[in-house]
Structures are given as structure tokens and as C-alpha cells.
Amino acid sequence: MTTPPPGLRERKKQATREALREAALRLAVEHGPDQVRVEDIAEAAGVSPRTYNNYFASREQAIVSAVSADREARIAAAVAARPAGVRLADAIAEAVVEQYTNTGEHEHEALLLITTRTALRDAFLDTTAGIEAPLTAVIAERIGDVGAHAARVLAASVAAAVRIALEGWLQPTGNAEAAGGFGTGGLVVPSGSLPDRLRAALAPLTPAFDAAEQRTQP
Amino acid sequence: MTTPPPGLRERKKQATREALREAALRLAVEHGPDQVRVEDIAEAAGVSPRTYNNYFASREQAIVSAVSADREARIAAAVAARPAGVRLADAIAEAVVEQYTNTGEHEHEALLLITTRTALRDAFLDTTAGIEAPLTAVIAERIGDVGAHAARVLAASVAAAVRIALEGWLQPTGNAEAAGGFGTGGLVVPSGSLPDRLRAALAPLTPAFDAAEQRTQP
DNA sequence: CAGACAAAATGCGTGCACGCAAGTTTGCGC
DNA sequence: GCGCAAACTTGCGTGCACGCATTTTGTCTG
Structure with a gap:
């Protein structure tokens, strides 16, 4: 019931998720929560806006998840x-x-x-x-x-x-x-x-x- | 602490809410839940789509509220x-x-x-x-x-x-x-x-x- | 009853969530 | 190595939620 060895696939996924979390929070703090569009977060994390929505169902979720982790x-x-x-x-x-x-x-x-x-x-x-x-x-x-x-x-x-x-x-x-x-x-x-x-x-x-x-x- | 006399204003509001509820449920049953747009519900209730959103925060809420009342x-x-x-x-x-x-x-x-x-x-x-x-x-x-x-x-x-x-x-x-x-x-x-x-x-x-x-x- | 005031309806514009149908990458057995 | 299937990414299109400014509609008061 332990982690076997997490393959490259899974590691990349977690990295993307983490990048999005971090980007969302950072941009929100820098420019204010309402001045940050999903497009900005996605760009900062190096993925498409559509991919962003594969990880988080809402803009708020991404920002908050950086805290709740x-x-x-x-x-x-x-x-x-x-x-x-x-x-x-x-x-x-x-x-x-x-x-x-x-x-x-x-x-x-x-x-x-x-x-x-x-x-x-x-x-x-x-x-x-x-x-x-x-x-x-x-x-x-x-x-x-x-x-x-x-x-x-x-x-x-x-x-x-x-x-x-x-x-x-x-x-x-x-x-x-x-x-x-x-x-x-x-x-x-x-x-x-x-x-x-x-x-x-x-x-x-x-x-x-x-x-x-x-x-x-x- | 009782209802004084509910003015016309309040009565109209409740009527609109009820009309939206009823329309949402009826249309959803008739055409299937996914074939009903907010625009349709609003039209059936005789209000603008924007007004619809003053009463319900989501399409699902309107349909469901007809049941939960x-x-x-x-x-x-x-x-x-x-x-x-x-x-x-x-x-x-x-x-x-x-x-x-x-x-x-x-x-x-x-x-x-x-x-x-x-x-x-x-x-x-x-x-x-x-x-x-x-x-x-x-x-x-x-x-x-x-x-x-x-x-x-x-x-x-x-x-x-x-x-x-x-x-x-x-x-x-x-x-x-x-x-x-x-x-x-x-x-x-x-x-x-x-x-x-x-x-x-x-x-x-x-x-x-x-x-x-x-x-x-x- | 008129006019002021509050509350609700409406139109418009923006950003967003998400289904769908490609295109691309990763994992795996041969 | 090879190729295939599954997983992930991406672009596109649609409907939606909601802020803002404006108009319409009750309501209250003199």
C-alpha cells in the first residue's frame, strides 16, 4: 500500500499542479486577486488555459490550493x-x-x-x-x-x-x-x-x- | 414579528421566483436537462436572462429549487x-x-x-x-x-x-x-x-x- | 396627486468552465 | 528499438455567471 515508484508521468503531473498553484498565488498577491485571469496563471505555469482547467475547476481553487495544499x-x-x-x-x-x-x-x-x-x-x-x-x-x-x-x-x-x-x-x-x-x-x-x-x-x-x-x- | 401585509413588490418577486422554478423544471422534464438553456427558462417565465440570474446563481439551482422549495x-x-x-x-x-x-x-x-x-x-x-x-x-x-x-x-x-x-x-x-x-x-x-x-x-x-x-x- | 426615493429589471461586456475532437507524450509488451 | 494503447495537452466553440450602468417600477411622504 506504498507508492511503488512514481513514473515520469505522475511526476510531471504533480509538477504542473504545483507550478499552477504557485503561479496562481504569486500573481494574486502581486496584482490583487481580481486582476489575475486564468490566462495569466496558465501562461506563468507554461501550460494552456485549457490545461489549467484540467487541474482546477475554478480560479479560486487554484489560489486557495496553494495554502490548503x-x-x-x-x-x-x-x-x-x-x-x-x-x-x-x-x-x-x-x-x-x-x-x-x-x-x-x-x-x-x-x-x-x-x-x-x-x-x-x-x-x-x-x-x-x-x-x-x-x-x-x-x-x-x-x-x-x-x-x-x-x-x-x-x-x-x-x-x-x-x-x-x-x-x-x-x-x-x-x-x-x-x-x-x-x-x-x-x-x-x-x-x-x-x-x-x-x-x-x-x-x-x-x-x-x-x-x-x-x-x-x- | 408576523408578516405585516406583504406589499405588491414582494408578491411579484415571489411570483417571478415561482414562475422560474416551474418553468425550469417543466422544460427540463420535457426536453431533457441538457437541452434547456437559461435563455429558454427566462423566456418561459417572461423575464430577461439577466433577471433570471438575480434569482438563481446557477441553472441547476432553479431546477432543483422546484423540488426542495x-x-x-x-x-x-x-x-x-x-x-x-x-x-x-x-x-x-x-x-x-x-x-x-x-x-x-x-x-x-x-x-x-x-x-x-x-x-x-x-x-x-x-x-x-x-x-x-x-x-x-x-x-x-x-x-x-x-x-x-x-x-x-x-x-x-x-x-x-x-x-x-x-x-x-x-x-x-x-x-x-x-x-x-x-x-x-x-x-x-x-x-x-x-x-x-x-x-x-x-x-x-x-x-x-x-x-x-x-x-x-x- | 406629484415628486422623491428605493428596489428591482434589463442590456451589455467580460472572463470563465467545460464538452468535444484532434494532436502529442508516456508507458509497456514484444 | 518498435509500435500500440492509454493518458495528457491543446484549440475551439458554446453557454453561463456576474459586475456595472441605465431604465423601469413600487412605495412613501407632503
């Missing part, structure tokens, strides 16, 4: 790396926080950019959906095949929680009427760091994980 | 209608099942259509996101303001679960390798009715709701 796979690996003794809920929370905390200098600059445009923000939030599949796998491994459904649902819930945490974190200035049709009541956390937000968002799901875990190892 | 608001109302005695998790599960079960003749025809195109299927699944906000409101009302965060997360989890249930239900034929990188283990529910799927998807979240509910009413 392949966090998806790393989260699953981070969960699997935790000793089997710790509670599943804790293992996941720690892994998630860990993977969303490596804010390199380079990335921080990009995040500021993302905050400025709603389309970019949305694209970034959509990347959380990518962690569902890997998470489903590791969760299912813990709670056994009888909980295959549950694994899927729990993974999706985690993704949703992470999304919510990021959503609030990327909010430039605090605003009200965010929840659903009525003010949030007035006493929500004003801002908070990203790790705190992530932990807070994941906390409500803990009981569900505990229950799922206990059902298999009584 | 405003299930969002109805789900929240259905939850609120349950007596305060029943467990929150049960109230939500019942309300969700109830709202996704009224398969009118007309709707069933549309669902078959949706199954045939991936783009339509995705658009339909995306409608589940719309129930988050109303659900957040009703959940928050039950568990109090201290659980404002939790309400948001739980609502999103419910939406995710519903999405998963619908996803599986719309699958034309059973296929493997659906979960995350490895076979589902072999013993998942082959098909099942929609209500069953919904209940099964929501079940893993029950402990989380119980915990949230107890924290406020010990």
Missing part, C-alpha cells in the same frame, strides 16, 4: 499516528489543531489575501470537505465495520465543525445576525485564536465519538 | 412544533423524516430527473446546507444561549448527516469504494428507504444532542 491526507495520518489509548475525540481534535496551526510566514500572507474576497473565502472553506474521506477511513478503523455509517457521519460532522471554526476566524470584524434569523443572544466568544475556535467547535461532538467508541470496545 | 423553513417549524418533553435528537429526527417524506407525484418525477445528471444531484445535495441556519435557531432555543456554539455545530452536523443519507439514496446502483480509500468493509446497508437512511444517518449524533440538552436542564 494536501492538508487532507495529513490530518488522517496525524489521527492514525496517535496511540490507540487516547480517546478518539481527543485524537481527532489534536490532529486537526496540529494541522491547522503550522502557519508558515508564506501562508499567513495568503490568508490575508483570502480574507479580502468572498469568493476566495468560500473556496477556502470548501476545502474542509476534502478531509471527510480520509477521516472516514481512520474513524472506521477505530470503531469497526459495524460503525461504517457512523464513521461517515462523524467525519462529515468534524468537517462541518472545522468549517464553522474557520468561518468565524476569517471574519474580519465581528458582526451580529450571523446565526439563524435572530441575534446570537449576545454572549458569544468575540474572537479567539484558531486553535481555541477549533477545539470549541469540536467539543460538542465529543459525546458522539465516545458513544461510538464504546459501542465497539465495552 | 422551502423545506428549510418547514423543518425548523416542524422541530419547534414538537412538545418540549421529547428528546431534542428525536424531535429533530422526526421532523427531518417528516419533511423529506412528502413525496408528491410531481416531486417523484423530478427526483428521477435529478438522478440522471451529476450536476443536478450535487445542486440538490447542496440544498441541505440551507437547513443549517433555521436549525441553529431552534436548537439554540432549546439548549440556551450558553450552547450557542454547540447549536451551530450540531445543526451543521445534522445537515451533513441528511446530505449523506440523500447521497446514498440517490445512488442509482450500489457501488463499492465509496467511503474513503478502502472498501466499506462489505456489510453496509445495501439500499433502504429514505426514512430509514435518514434515521440511520442521524443516529450517531444522538449522544451529542443528549449531552448538550442535559447540560442546560439537569
Whole structure:
């Protein structure tokens, strides 16, 4: 289940993908997100515009993917790396926080950019959906095949929680009427760091994980 | 907090929206989903193509919205209608099942259509996101303001679960390798009715709701 | 009722996503 | 090495989403 030897074909493909990522982000930072056309990105990466669209389904996706890279796979690996003794809920929370905390200098600059445009923000939030599949796998491994459904649902819930945490974190200035049709009541956390937000968002799901875990190892 | 008297303006707007919905679905059924251009839908509804895009952000959204209509608001109302005695998790599960079960003749025809195109299927699944906000409101009302965060997360989890249930239900034929990188283990529910799927998807979240509910009413 | 004001409809222009049908490269067995 | 099949790239054409400026249409007030 390891990488056999990645042939030339695959390596070239990854190189192109990386070139597009890098070009997209760099141009967006240099000239502003709205002043960059797909044509420019493709040219900077040395491919045709049509090829660009074989790699990314939207302009925003390319820019954002330079930041999110392949966090998806790393989260699953981070969960699997935790000793089997710790509670599943804790293992996941720690892994998630860990993977969303490596804010390199380079990335921080990009995040500021993302905050400025709603389309970019949305694209970034959509990347959380990518962690569902890997998470489903590791969760299912813990709670056994009888909980295959549950694994899927729990993974999706985690993704949703992470999304919510990021959503609030990327909010430039605090605003009200965010929840659903009525003010949030007035006493929500004003801002908070990203790790705190992530932990807070994941906390409500803990009981569900505990229950799922206990059902298999009584 | 009731509807004062909805002016002519608002009524016309809803009429236009309804006309677009109806036209989109009808034309899609008649000529096939791919043979219908936005221009056709707009013309059938008696508005300009540009106006069409003021109501719907994509062609698929218009078609799908004829089915999903405003299930969002109805789900929240259905939850609120349950007596305060029943467990929150049960109230939500019942309300969700109830709202996704009224398969009118007309709707069933549309669902078959949706199954045939991936783009339509995705658009339909995306409608589940719309129930988050109303659900957040009703959940928050039950568990109090201290659980404002939790309400948001739980609502999103419910939406995710519903999405998963619908996803599986719309699958034309059973296929493997659906979960995350490895076979589902072999013993998942082959098909099942929609209500069953919904209940099964929501079940893993029950402990989380119980915990949230107890924290406020010990 | 007239005139001001807000909201929605419309026309136009631009960039984009993507299907399709070549053309080109890579991998592989002989 | 040779040639073939699959994978990837590219050009082209079409329909679409959406910003902007303008016109039309409710709505409110004196």
C-alpha cells in the first residue's frame, strides 16, 4: 500500500499542479486577486488555459490550493499516528489543531489575501470537505465495520465543525445576525485564536465519538 | 414579528421566483436537462436572462429549487412544533423524516430527473446546507444561549448527516469504494428507504444532542 | 396627486468552465 | 528499438455567471 515508484508521468503531473498553484498565488498577491485571469496563471505555469482547467475547476481553487495544499491526507495520518489509548475525540481534535496551526510566514500572507474576497473565502472553506474521506477511513478503523455509517457521519460532522471554526476566524470584524434569523443572544466568544475556535467547535461532538467508541470496545 | 401585509413588490418577486422554478423544471422534464438553456427558462417565465440570474446563481439551482422549495423553513417549524418533553435528537429526527417524506407525484418525477445528471444531484445535495441556519435557531432555543456554539455545530452536523443519507439514496446502483480509500468493509446497508437512511444517518449524533440538552436542564 | 426615493429589471461586456475532437507524450509488451 | 494503447495537452466553440450602468417600477411622504 506504498507508492511503488512514481513514473515520469505522475511526476510531471504533480509538477504542473504545483507550478499552477504557485503561479496562481504569486500573481494574486502581486496584482490583487481580481486582476489575475486564468490566462495569466496558465501562461506563468507554461501550460494552456485549457490545461489549467484540467487541474482546477475554478480560479479560486487554484489560489486557495496553494495554502490548503494536501492538508487532507495529513490530518488522517496525524489521527492514525496517535496511540490507540487516547480517546478518539481527543485524537481527532489534536490532529486537526496540529494541522491547522503550522502557519508558515508564506501562508499567513495568503490568508490575508483570502480574507479580502468572498469568493476566495468560500473556496477556502470548501476545502474542509476534502478531509471527510480520509477521516472516514481512520474513524472506521477505530470503531469497526459495524460503525461504517457512523464513521461517515462523524467525519462529515468534524468537517462541518472545522468549517464553522474557520468561518468565524476569517471574519474580519465581528458582526451580529450571523446565526439563524435572530441575534446570537449576545454572549458569544468575540474572537479567539484558531486553535481555541477549533477545539470549541469540536467539543460538542465529543459525546458522539465516545458513544461510538464504546459501542465497539465495552 | 408576523408578516405585516406583504406589499405588491414582494408578491411579484415571489411570483417571478415561482414562475422560474416551474418553468425550469417543466422544460427540463420535457426536453431533457441538457437541452434547456437559461435563455429558454427566462423566456418561459417572461423575464430577461439577466433577471433570471438575480434569482438563481446557477441553472441547476432553479431546477432543483422546484423540488426542495422551502423545506428549510418547514423543518425548523416542524422541530419547534414538537412538545418540549421529547428528546431534542428525536424531535429533530422526526421532523427531518417528516419533511423529506412528502413525496408528491410531481416531486417523484423530478427526483428521477435529478438522478440522471451529476450536476443536478450535487445542486440538490447542496440544498441541505440551507437547513443549517433555521436549525441553529431552534436548537439554540432549546439548549440556551450558553450552547450557542454547540447549536451551530450540531445543526451543521445534522445537515451533513441528511446530505449523506440523500447521497446514498440517490445512488442509482450500489457501488463499492465509496467511503474513503478502502472498501466499506462489505456489510453496509445495501439500499433502504429514505426514512430509514435518514434515521440511520442521524443516529450517531444522538449522544451529542443528549449531552448538550442535559447540560442546560439537569 | 406629484415628486422623491428605493428596489428591482434589463442590456451589455467580460472572463470563465467545460464538452468535444484532434494532436502529442508516456508507458509497456514484444 | 518498435509500435500500440492509454493518458495528457491543446484549440475551439458554446453557454453561463456576474459586475456595472441605465431604465423601469413600487412605495412613501407632503
